[in-house]
Amino acid sequence: MYEFKLLCELNLxxxxxxxxxxNYEVKTR
Known part of the structure; x- marks a missing residue:
């Protein structure tokens, strides 16, 4: 999930x- 979070941060x-x-919120549940 950390990788996905990093992708989110890069996509800001x-x-x-x-x-x-x-998507991150859904994956963290």
Whole structure:
């Protein structure tokens, strides 16, 4: 999950931020 989190952090510059964060929340449950 850490790798996925890093990808999210890297994607903060893009419009996929919200989508990425939502996926991260689902994976962390």
């Amino acid at each position: 510059e893009y419009q996929n931020t919200v989508f990425c964060l939502k």
